[in-house]
Amino acid sequence: MIRRFSTKTLTHVDASGKASMVNVGNKSLTLRKAIASCTVHLGAGVATAIRENTSKKGDVLTVSKIAGINGAKQTSSLIPLCHQLNLSCVNIEFDLKGNKLHITSTAETVGNTGVELEAYMGANIAALTVIDMTKAISKKTFVNNLRLIHKSSGKSGTYNA
Amino acid sequence: MIRRFSTKTLTHVDASGKASMVNVGNKSLTLRKAIASCTVHLGAGVATAIRENTSKKGDVLTVSKIAGINGAKQTSSLIPLCHQLNLSCVNIEFDLKGNKLHITSTAETVGNTGVELEAYMGANIAALTVIDMTKAISKKTFVNNLRLIHKSSGKSGTYNA
Amino acid sequence: MIRRFSTKTLTHVDASGKASMVNVGNKSLTLRKAIASCTVHLGAGVATAIRENTSKKGDVLTVSKIAGINGAKQTSSLIPLCHQLNLSCVNIEFDLKGNKLHITSTAETVGNTGVELEAYMGANIAALTVIDMTKAISKKTFVNNLRLIHKSSGKSGTYNA
Amino acid sequence: MIRRFSTKTLTHVDASGKASMVNVGNKSLTLRKAIASCTVHLGAGVATAIRENTSKKGDVLTVSKIAGINGAKQTSSLIPLCHQLNLSCVNIEFDLKGNKLHITSTAETVGNTGVELEAYMGANIAALTVIDMTKAISKKTFVNNLRLIHKSSGKSGTYNA
Amino acid sequence: MIRRFSTKTLTHVDASGKASMVNVGNKSLTLRKAIASCTVHLGAGVATAIRENTSKKGDVLTVSKIAGINGAKQTSSLIPLCHQLNLSCVNIEFDLKGNKLHITSTAETVGNTGVELEAYMGANIAALTVIDMTKAISKKTFVNNLRLIHKSSGKSGTYNA
Amino acid sequence: MIRRFSTKTLTHVDASGKASMVNVGNKSLTLRKAIASCTVHLGAGVATAIRENTSKKGDVLTVSKIAGINGAKQTSSLIPLCHQLNLSCVNIEFDLKGNKLHITSTAETVGNTGVELEAYMGANIAALTVIDMTKAISKKTFVNNLRLIHKSSGKSGTYNA
Numbered sequence: 001m002i003r004r005f006s007t008k009t010l011t012h013v014d015a016s017g018k019a020s021m022v023n024v025g026n027k028s029l030t031l032r033k034a035i036a037s038c039t040v041h042l043g044a045g046v047a048t049a050i051r052e053n054t055s056k057k058g059d060v061l062t063v064s065k066i067a068g069i070n071g072a073k074q075t076s077s078l079i080p081l082c083h084q085l086n087l088s089c090v091n092i093e094f095d096l097k098g099n100k101l102h103i104t105s106t107a108e109t110v111g112n113t114g115v116e117l118e119a120y121m122g123a124n125i126a127a128l129t130v131i132d133m134t135k136a137i138s139k140k141t142f143v144n145n146l147r148l149i150h151k152s153s154g155k156s157g158t159y160n161a
Numbered sequence: 162m163i164r165r166f167s168t169k170t171l172t173h174v175d176a177s178g179k180a181s182m183v184n185v186g187n188k189s190l191t192l193r194k195a196i197a198s199c200t201v202h203l204g205a206g207v208a209t210a211i212r213e214n215t216s217k218k219g220d221v222l223t224v225s226k227i228a229g230i231n232g233a234k235q236t237s238s239l240i241p242l243c244h245q246l247n248l249s250c251v252n253i254e255f256d257l258k259g260n261k262l263h264i265t266s267t268a269e270t271v272g273n274t275g276v277e278l279e280a281y282m283g284a285n286i287a288a289l290t291v292i293d294m295t296k297a298i299s300k301k302t303f304v305n306n307l308r309l310i311h312k313s314s315g316k317s318g319t320y321n322a
Numbered sequence: 323m324i325r326r327f328s329t330k331t332l333t334h335v336d337a338s339g340k341a342s343m344v345n346v347g348n349k350s351l352t353l354r355k356a357i358a359s360c361t362v363h364l365g366a367g368v369a370t371a372i373r374e375n376t377s378k379k380g381d382v383l384t385v386s387k388i389a390g391i392n393g394a395k396q397t398s399s400l401i402p403l404c405h406q407l408n409l410s411c412v413n414i415e416f417d418l419k420g421n422k423l424h425i426t427s428t429a430e431t432v433g434n435t436g437v438e439l440e441a442y443m444g445a446n447i448a449a450l451t452v453i454d455m456t457k458a459i460s461k462k463t464f465v466n467n468l469r470l471i472h473k474s475s476g477k478s479g480t481y482n483a
Numbered sequence: 484m485i486r487r488f489s490t491k492t493l494t495h496v497d498a499s500g501k502a503s504m505v506n507v508g509n510k511s512l513t514l515r516k517a518i519a520s521c522t523v524h525l526g527a528g529v530a531t532a533i534r535e536n537t538s539k540k541g542d543v544l545t546v547s548k549i550a551g552i553n554g555a556k557q558t559s560s561l562i563p564l565c566h567q568l569n570l571s572c573v574n575i576e577f578d579l580k581g582n583k584l585h586i587t588s589t590a591e592t593v594g595n596t597g598v599e600l601e602a603y604m605g606a607n608i609a610a611l612t613v614i615d616m617t618k619a620i621s622k623k624t625f626v627n628n629l630r631l632i633h634k635s636s637g638k639s640g641t642y643n644a
Numbered sequence: 645m646i647r648r649f650s651t652k653t654l655t656h657v658d659a660s661g662k663a664s665m666v667n668v669g670n671k672s673l674t675l676r677k678a679i680a681s682c683t684v685h686l687g688a689g690v691a692t693a694i695r696e697n698t699s700k701k702g703d704v705l706t707v708s709k710i711a712g713i714n715g716a717k718q719t720s721s722l723i724p725l726c727h728q729l730n731l732s733c734v735n736i737e738f739d740l741k742g743n744k745l746h747i748t749s750t751a752e753t754v755g756n757t758g759v760e761l762e763a764y765m766g767a768n769i770a771a772l773t774v775i776d777m778t779k780a781i782s783k784k785t786f787v788n789n790l791r792l793i794h795k796s797s798g799k800s801g802t803y804n805a
Numbered sequence: 806m807i808r809r810f811s812t813k814t815l816t817h818v819d820a821s822g823k824a825s826m827v828n829v830g831n832k833s834l835t836l837r838k839a840i841a842s843c844t845v846h847l848g849a850g851v852a853t854a855i856r857e858n859t860s861k862k863g864d865v866l867t868v869s870k871i872a873g874i875n876g877a878k879q880t881s882s883l884i885p886l887c888h889q890l891n892l893s894c895v896n897i898e899f900d901l902k903g904n905k906l907h908i909t910s911t912a913e914t915v916g917n918t919g920v921e922l923e924a925y926m927g928a929n930i931a932a933l934t935v936i937d938m939t940k941a942i943s944k945k946t947f948v949n950n951l952r953l954i955h956k957s958s959g960k961s962g963t964y965n966a
Contacts, residue, residue, distance in 0.1 A: 019220050019871060020870075022894075023894035024894070025836055062384045063384065066241065066563045069564065070239070078286055079293045080227065082293060083892065086569065087567060088507045108508050109508070112893070116293075116300075125239055131278070131281065132278050139312065139320055141308075142308035145304075146307070147303035148296075148300050180387060182409075183411075223864060224867065227724045227872075228871075230724060241391060245395055245409060246728075247727065248728060249727070250666075252664055270669070271756075341616075343713060346732045347753070392563075393561050400554050400608055402612065405732070406717055434732070438618060442611055446607055447562070451562055453603065454565060461644075462644070464631075465629040466627050467627060468625060469625035546710055549885045550710075552886065553882070553885055556882065571917070572828035572829070592830070593917075682948075707824050714883070715883050722930055723872060724871065760944075769884070772884060772922060773885065773886075777824075783921075786952035787948070788950060791945075791946075795944065805944075
């Protein structure tokens with residue numbers, strides 16, 4: 001059997017098998033960008049509540065957007081082996097169609113390590129904030145398909161899902 | 162048209178439509194529990210890497226468990242309108258079958274407000290940590306079906322998905 | 323000379339003159355509330371920008387409100403001798419008249435120590451967020467009269483400015 | 484009517500009117516400096532308490548200084564659309580005259596985005612710490628004239644109030 | 645061989661051997677207190693610098709005291725399986741004799757879980773702050789004998805080292 | 806008497822004797838590395854518990870390792886006058902001999918200020934996590950000899966203990 005990941009190993013596990021941070025000190029400083037997305041399947045009544053609210057005041061989505069941006073900035077405190085980095089931009093966008101709220105989160109830095117997790121975190125925390133703000137209407141809201149859709153720069157080059 | 166949520170309103174939006182925290186000062190102190198779960202669909206090679214690693218050292222899942230517990234404790238800093246509360250317990254459990262890693266997160270407190278978001282956050286941060294630790298093997302790992310499966314106590318009583 | 327504060331001493335300075343936390347372990351658990359306010363004097367063009375924005379999307383004030391609530395929750399990490407406490411409610415209200423934006427911040431807890439600083443912090447961080455979001459229009463915006471306007475419960479009883 | 488801010492727009496509001504972070508990835512790395520200040524009007528007895536304390540042990544002002552420095556470092560977690568940055572210096576200075584305590588806060592970085600908010604935050608948290616440490620003596624202490632007094636570098640050049 | 649800890653097991657390791665938080669939801673609320681201490685062995689010149697500084701301004705020890713108090717409040721974010729709790733008091737005391745700086749840290753809460761780690765953390769962060777503030781004078785300063793000296797209340801009763 | 810530190814002064818105390826951050830804005834960006842270590846003297850039964858646990862699951866040491874890495878990343882929030890910096894690597898290693906657990910912590914950055922405190926913090930938080938996870942077995946565990954063993958780059962060059 002050919003091991004599919006023969007040259008791909010767990011980057012966070014060191015020689016003796018213990019968890020460790022990747023040393024990024026000698027990686028080059030380049031513009032690094034990642035985009036993640038997820039779909040929030042809204043429980044009964046939630047889409048209407050968000051939509052009416054949005055058209056009038058935009059509150060649920062504005063609060064969720066702010067939460068997503070703030071969450072992305074906290075990534076290195078939340079994911080144990082993530083490096084600290086200073087994001088040059090985070091953006092969270094919403095697309096509400098029927099009962100599905102699609103969230104796209106973009107993170108960028110000029111640095112020596114990628115920002116995939118920061119992008120995931122933005123989408124993630126935005127989705128949980130939507131759930132928090134609407135859970136009195138329905139507890140059946142759930143999140144699907146939280147995934148990476150784009151990554152550019154870094155050793156592994158550009159990736160598109 | 163009958164408004165489906167005629168008696169259920171957005172709890173975080175005040176009379177003038179602006180976002181606000183629910184006042185929980187006169188809610189009773191009771192044992193409150195919530196369970197959330199999600200399924201991490203592992204990209205090619207990831208399940209094997211986790212499984213071998215688990216049987217030998219348990220690292221990926223142990224690190225993700227610790228991250229989930231820590232994340233649950235940070236919920237009120239991440240979700241803008243969540244109340245601060247002291248969790249009496251957080252537990253994160255993993256069930257790896259084939260290429261699917263099922264994560265169950267349980268949060269408990271004795272307090273005056275529910276812990277649904279703390280449960281979601283535990284599952285969520287654990288899932289993202291798995292992604293972070295295995296993203297060098299595959300970028301195709303994604304998270305599905307992040308949802309609430311149980312909630313007990315509080316005004317709305319017991320809920321089971 | 324009569325020392326005006328003969329019976330009022332610096333609560334955070336211990337017998338040997340060093341800073342210390344007040345021990346609140348034997349204070350009673352009661353509902354404690356505090357209200358603080360400040361006035362943001364908006365630079366040229368800022369009031370119009372907020373007002374148009376508010377009527378259409380509410381963004382500047384919604385973002386500042388969320389920031390104020392989040393800031394109030396971080397008080398014990400920011401003010402060295404403040405006690406940790408779980409707020410049962412934080413509310414931030416805005417009143418925009420001419421070029422003056424009046425911010426009122428209310429904090430409540432059921433606990434053994436007051437929430438004045440949490441109320442101040444809410445008003446304060448909301449004001450700084452307004453400044454951050456409008457500083458490209460004018461750098462002349464400033465904050466005046468950040469003060470306590472109400473405090474109830476606790477040993478010193480009810481205070482109204 | 485000539486719109487006074489015809490070429491100056493809300494930098495944190497994107498094309499569709501939603502809040503967003505400014506992308507600073509292509510701004511140049513330069514030395515950036517900002518100075519903010521405020522005046523704390525001390526309630527009866529507070530100035531004396533600080534002064535005596537200062538001459539003997541310096542506690543109130545030292546604690547407030549430390550709090551201001553620490554607060555400045557937390558700016559990007561507190562102000563939602565502020566960028567993360569590593570401050571190369573924060574300094575907090577006090578000038579106590581009569582019942583007025585003047586606080587000057589200086590922040591510097593070598594980076595691609597300004598440090599105005601970091602300077603404001605330093606003055607701000609220092610002022611609130613003075614209030615916290617002296618509120619048992621007087622609740623009438625208030626903060627006035629929290630403003631930017633200097634900013635250098637960045638696209639808009641040097642600004643002096 | 646008699647296993648010395650036959651009835652004492654690792655409280656943070658669950659049945660399947662994975663790390664987990666102890667559930668403290670059904671423990672009683674009592675006054676809980678812990679005292680930890682350590683000795684900082686000061687490198688050449690450091691004791692004199694602290695002493696002169698202390699007699700004049702108290703800065704090094706005041707800053708370290710504030711850092712220790714703040715650190716104790718952050719314990720549940722730093723120690724993965726520690727519970728969140730609201731400390732009713734933290735105190736850090738210094739005793740400088742010759743080249744040895746003895747630090748005693750006391751933590752108290754009214755709660756359902758002990759505060760040993762909060763006491764350790766206070767002593768610990770105070771010691772590291774002394775090192776940080778004096779490392780330009782000597783890099784040979786080190787910390788010894790960081791230990792628990794007292795614990796009261798809780799299932800295991802009172803402990804004195 | 807010859808003052809031993811005639812040319813070495815407290816870097817964190819400014820001209821008027823008040824605490825302040827060193828301005829590192831004009832220091833050069835170089836690879837900076839520091840190694841700190843400590844020895845945890847394990848109470849009765851603890852070494853066996855860790856060892857059995859380690860050989861089977863590695864939990865105590867893995868959790869402590871993760872805690873140490875996370876703690877190192879929080880250094881600038883915990884040590885008041887430490888600069889913010891983005892670590893390119895943190896590593897925590899354990900060596901368990903008899904009843905002594907030796908912890909070595911390595912921190913690296915490419916930056917303009919040293920990482921000694923980050924290295925200390927990693928060792929420190931790892932040690933306290935070991936204590937937390939084993940305190941039900943013995944309360945007599947203590948930490949000795951927390952010290953700097955290596956530092957390279959920076960104005961003062963390479964240091965080895």
